[in-house]
Amino acid sequence: MFAKIIRVTKGCLWRFRSLIAKSLQRVELIWRSDERELMIFIDQKAPRGFESAGARQLLAYLKLFARMEYQVIFWSYEGNDDPKAVQELKKLGIQVLHRVPYIFGFEDWIGAFGKNLKVAFLSRPHVAVEFLNAIKRSSRTTIVYYGVDLHVERMILQNSWVPGSFTCESLELVKSMEELCWEGSDVILYPSIDEVQQLREKYPHRKFGILPIESRPDEEIEASLTPNCFTDRDGLLFVGGFSHLPNQDGVLWFLNEVYHLIEEKIPNLRVTIAGNAPTDKIKSKSSKQVVVTGTVSEEELHSLYNKAKVIVAPLRIGAGVKGKVVEALRMGVPIISTSIGIQGLPGYENAIAVADDPADFAKAVLDLLRDESLWRSRREAGLKYYRENFAESVVAPKVLALLEGES
Secondary structure (H helix, E strand, O other), X not given: XXXXXXXXXHHHHHHHHHHHHHHHHHHHHHHHOXXXXXXXXXXXXXXXXXOOHHHHHXXXXXXXXXXXXXXXXXXXXXXXXXXXXXXXXXXXXXXXXXXXXXXEOHHHHHHHHHHHEEEEEEEOHHHHOOOHHHHHHHOOOEEEEEOOOOHHHHXXXXXXXXXXXXXXXXXXXHHHHHHHHHHHOOEEEEOOHHHHHHHHHHOOOOEEEEOOOOOEOHHHHHHHOOOOOHHHOOOEEEEOOOOOHHHHHHHHHHHHHHHHHHHOOOOOOOEEEEOOOOOHHHHOOOOXXXXXXXXXXXXXXXXXXXHOOEEEEOOOOOOOOOHHHHHHHHHOOXXXXXXXXXXXXXXXXOOOEEXXXXXXXXXXXXXXXXXXXXXXXXXXXXXXXXXXXXXXXXXXXXHHHHHOOOO
């Protein structure tokens, strides 16, 4: 009896898969009538803009690809997407798909549409390696891998600061996944010229390009610019999700080693720590002067930027371009960072103050808090730097050339 139930169940599943395949064929007829090139964008999950700077940047690029006349399909690796995030993508004309266990998977989709696919855009090594072989089997598409940063290098640096963060086995695993991504992709993108040059030496025959950490239309840059002037602002702001250990480390270093040096000169200075999933250690630092917000909405975050006089990015661990630093420039709020924080941002000198020593970091913050002329010049230089490097009018032609396989 049990064996019969299994046979019947399997038969039902195969019939259901057959219906799915026929439905895909019908959908294909509709998609073929669309003159836009088809792109599949594969990432961990549909981006929630309030979650992190990285999610906001991912959403910005999905918007850019949609505006570049690609018909974009977003494939969610995890599948348990926030309905609001899915709706946000649907508003852009982007369909969100994911695997349905035993019924419908990526192999079904790529089997049906691979011959029409122009670009497969992959990110994150542990996600990308799951899809490379299926894409190669069923299509001749251009496979683009966006590395965000060199994961193994970041992990090694993190181990030097926080011993035991990653085991030798996990480092080897990520190293092998990154190498598979580099070897299996047609175009390899990173936001930093340093990372691109490093990999070019290892893979001289691969095609590399720079994809800035974010890009926004000119009108969106103007809309996000915070309007408050120097005298209408007060206090410091840190922005970052705390599921990311470098953010945890940076905030605790700042509060333990730097903040008291600033408060000696400006008593009761307010510090706002904004980001999802703050740890117990970070929450224990809450006080009348130190506000730990937890998750904030896009509107709330913009309001925090508008109220803050100075942004701090006291990162001691990490690799690649940091989204929080670029976001602060776009918001028009002067920022103090570390040498780690300004990686991959050549020519930053007029736009960003950099200090690694607690006393130097505190002095840089105090200078901006006290000197309105310096504050204004940094704000203007930061906006100029952002527009010259991240405005869509600058970035879009370069991105299109990379996706089209041009040099």
